[in-house]
Amino acid sequence: xxxxxxxxxxxxxxxxxxxxxxxxxxxxxxxxxxxxxxxxxxxxxxxxxxxxxxxxxxxxxxxxxxxxxxxxxxxxxxxxxxxxxxxxxxxx
Numbered sequence: 001x002x003x004x005x006x007x008x009x010x011x012x013x014x015x016x017x018x019x020x021x022x023x024x025x026x027x028x029x030x031x032x033x034x035x036x037x038x039x040x041x042x043x044x045x046x047x048x049x050x051x052x053x054x055x056x057x058x059x060x061x062x063x064x065x066x067x068x069x070x071x072x073x074x075x076x077x078x079x080x081x082x083x084x085x086x087x088x089x090x091x092x
Contacts, residue, residue, distance in 0.1 A: 026086075028086075030083070033082045036079075038075070038079035048065070
């Protein structure tokens with residue numbers, strides 16, 4: 001037994017309003033997540049630059065550079081793909 005009857009006035013209201021609210025909320029959610037990932041990537045960029053500059057010193061290592069670069073690229077990928085997903089949702 002459904003909680004809200006689809007033929008009632010409340011059921012008709014919910015069936016018309018909820019899809020119009022859910023889609024913008026999904027777009028906003030994806031944009032917020034994309035922003036957070038891009039900010040994290042930008043925040044990690046100085047560590048990547050520092051690892052690149054320290055390659056010639058005894059403290060530096062290619063592994064540290066690869067790990068820092070991998071994290072920055074991964075965070076940028078997640079951020080950009082989240083923005084693209086938000087765009088796709090808003091256009092459908």
